[in-house]
Amino acid sequence: MTLPTAQIGIVGGSGLYDLPGLTDTAWTTVDTPWGAPSDQVFTGTLPTPQGGVRLAFLPRHGRGHRLTPSQVPYRANIAALKMLGCTDVLSLSAVGSLRADLPPGHFVVVDQFIDRTVGRAASFFESGLVAHVSLAHPTCSRLGDHVQTALGAIGVPHVRGGTYIAIEGPQFSTLAESRLYRSWNADVIGMTNLPEARLAREAELCYASVSMVTDFDCWHPDHDHVTVEAVIAALSGNAGNAKTLVAHSAPGIAADGHGPGCACRRALDHALITAPTA
Numbered sequence: 001m002t003l004p005t006a007q008i009g010i011v012g013g014s015g016l017y018d019l020p021g022l023t024d025t026a027w028t029t030v031d032t033p034w035g036a037p038s039d040q041v042f043t044g045t046l047p048t049p050q051g052g053v054r055l056a057f058l059p060r061h062g063r064g065h066r067l068t069p070s071q072v073p074y075r076a077n078i079a080a081l082k083m084l085g086c087t088d089v090l091s092l093s094a095v096g097s098l099r100a101d102l103p104p105g106h107f108v109v110v111d112q113f114i115d116r117t118v119g120r121a122a123s124f125f126e127s128g129l130v131a132h133v134s135l136a137h138p139t140c141s142r143l144g145d146h147v148q149t150a151l152g153a154i155g156v157p158h159v160r161g162g163t164y165i166a167i168e169g170p171q172f173s174t175l176a177e178s179r180l181y182r183s184w185n186a187d188v189i190g191m192t193n194l195p196e197a198r199l200a201r202e203a204e205l206c207y208a209s210v211s212m213v214t215d216f217d218c219w220h221p222d223h224d225h226v227t228v229e230a231v232i233a234a235l236s237g238n239a240g241n242a243k244t245l246v247a248h249s250a251p252g253i254a255a256d257g258h259g260p261g262c263a264c265r266r267a268l269d270h271a272l273i274t275a276p277t278a
């Protein structure tokens with residue numbers, strides 16, 4: 001079966017299960033060498049004066065939110081977007097805030113990660129093929145520029161740059177953990193983005209992580225401890241802003257002539273260590 005094609009992949013987190021306003025749409029089952037992605041992939045054309053931008057949307061937890069952060073098939077998700085021809089990936093997810101000046105409703109264009117997950121499949125390289133890609137700068141600053149410009153244009157409060165601590169979950173953190181992460185200068189806390197950033201780099205995709213604050217985790221003396229109820233309440237506003245962000249940033253990303261020269265797209269040039277076979 002011929003797969004639809006797209007240039008920009010969108011991985012949507014909790015509360016983001018579709019993208020409105022696209023034409024020529026389809027939900028497509030994509031089989032990858034790493035198994036099935038979280039769900040079918042929704043592709044469509046975002047109308048623009050230049051003739052449209054092809055988008056591929058993948059709900060990270062599946063429609064209906066069926067998959068825990070530990071169950072998300074991160075390799076299949078990134079592989080599926082690559083197989084559809086995506087060169088750029090925007091990752092959108094709900095996070096807790098570890099900073100008093102980042103209240104719910106703020107977006108953070110994350111550029112660093114700390115890993116507290118355990119046992120997640122976090123590499124495409126195994127079974128006799130070894131590569132070590134650089135993760136010093138795990139997100140694409142070119143994509144970050146587009147996202148930052150779009151957030152400014154649509155008036156969503158945001159900061160550029162921030163450290164995302166990825167926990168295994170599914171439980172939220174203890175107070176001692178939350179305080180520890182603050183002492184490490186982490187800015188936001190979530191359960192999904194780091195495996196994605198790693199795999200996108202290995203797949204030579206440009207990747208930007210947009211974290212949407214829903215709560216203050218449990219460290220803030222003046223705020224209740226995070227609950228699913230509070231996260232869902234904050235998510236509805238954030239999801240609308242996330243969709244507007246995609247619509248505003250995609251045309252610039254698609255038109256950016258610097259994309260093909262981006263270092264993210266050559267991540268494997270100096271990363272393979274396995275000797276070539278004769």
Ligand code: ADE
Nearest residue numbers: 094095096189190217226
């Ligand atoms: N996602 C949204 N809020 C969170 C929190 N406080 N901890 C981990 N993941 C989250």
